[in-house]
Amino acid sequence: MIKINSITIKRGKKIVIHDVSLSWHKGENLVILGPNGAGKTTLALSLAGMIEQDSGHIIIDSKSVSDYDLTSLRQKIGIVFQDPETQFVTTDVKREIAFGLSNIKQDREKIHNTVDSIIDKLDLKEMINRDPSELSGGEKQLVAIASIYAMSPDYIIFDEVTSFLDRKSRERIYRLWDNCSSSLLIITQNFEEIKWGDRVILLENGEISFESEIQELMEKDIIPTQKTLFEKLLKENKDDIYNFERIMEII
Numbered sequence: 245m246i247k248i249n250s251i252t253i254k255r256g257k258k259i260v261i262h263d264v265s266l267s268w269h270k271g272e273n274l275v276i277l278g279p280n281g282a283g284k285t286t287l288a289l290s291l292a293g294m295i296e297q298d299s300g301h302i303i304i305d306s307k308s309v310s311d312y313d314l315t316s317l318r319q320k321i322g323i324v325f326q327d328p329e330t331q332f333v334t335t336d337v338k339r340e341i342a343f344g345l346s347n348i349k350q351d352r353e354k355i356h357n358t359v360d361s362i363i364d365k366l367d368l369k370e371m372i373n374r375d376p377s378e379l380s381g382g383e384k385q386l387v388a389i390a391s392i393y394a395m396s397p398d399y400i401i402f403d404e405v406t407s408f409l410d411r412k413s414r415e416r417i418y419r420l421w422d423n424c425s426s427s428l429l430i431i432t433q434n435f436e437e438i439k440w441g442d443r444v445i446l447l448e449n450g451e452i453s454f455e456s457e458i459q460e461l462m463e464k465d466i467i468p469t470q471k472t473l474f475e476k477l478l479k480e481n482k483d484d485i486y487n488f489e490r491i492m493e494i495i
């Protein structure tokens with residue numbers, strides 16, 4: 245389980261995350277929604293041990309994030325960013341996917357099998373010998389996801405990974421989410437993706453303004469409240485009405 249205890253994070257002089265507490269159970273998928281600048285990425289980076297909080301604690305499976313060495317932390321928690329280019333380290337796709345596994349010194353045959361299986365799952369065969377830095381934005385995103393997924397960390401954070409993908413590429417990721425043994429934290433502005441969550445969290449101005457089990461959203465009597473919330477979020481994000489209609493169908 246991951247436990248966030250009253251964390252506050254400043255970037256520059258601004259408080260970006262303000263006294264946030266949250267539990268993320270193993271086996272539970274979370275969805276975080278929120279307008280631009282709400283602090284979603286900042287929260288994700290701190291969970292993955294990439295930036296430090298100014299106060300409060302983050303505990304992953306009974307141990308503070310700061311007490312993990314980088315290798316064991318990456319086996320616990322993986323993160324895929326909005327902009328995947330920043331995390332490529334090799335010059336061909338197959339090596340890129342295998343990179344994390346070779347770092348933790350798995351034997352070659354096991355690495356080979358894992359990499360082949362993820363290439364198959366995400367349907368990446370046509371790009372395995374290419375240089376990741378020369379791929380299109382959407383293709384890069386798929387490779388970044390494959391390389392994190394190959395490590396099969398207990399927890400994976402997807403930070404708006406589908407924003408630049410076409411329907412076909414998005415569906416490859418959705419299939420992965422359908423059959424993923426890791427616990428997922430999906431940060432998204434796309435309401436359609438709420439259905440992969442067990443719990444939905446709304447982050448606004450660095451604070452959790454709303455939190456609910458998806459199951460509860462399905463109970464008819466709370467729909468009007470949800471409608472107001474989602475309408476507000478929608479207005480702030482200037483998102484399209486198509487997504488809004490989809491979420492009303494889902495809840």
Ligand SMILES: Nc1ncnc2c1ncn2[C@@H]1O[C@H](COP(=O)(O)OP(=O)(O)OP(=O)(O)O)[C@@H](O)[C@H]1O
Nearest residue numbers: 255256260278279280281282283284285286287326
């Ligand atoms: N390195 C930084 N230095 C200064 N301010 C930062 C830094 N990174 C983020 N911020 C500020 O922190 C706030 C939250 O940013 P963050 O990227 O966490 O938001 P977000 O919810 O992920 O937004 P988006 O939906 O646009 O991705 C913003 O006001 C942003 O300008």
Ligand SMILES: [Mg+2]
Nearest residue numbers: 284285286326
């Ligand atoms: Mg962000």
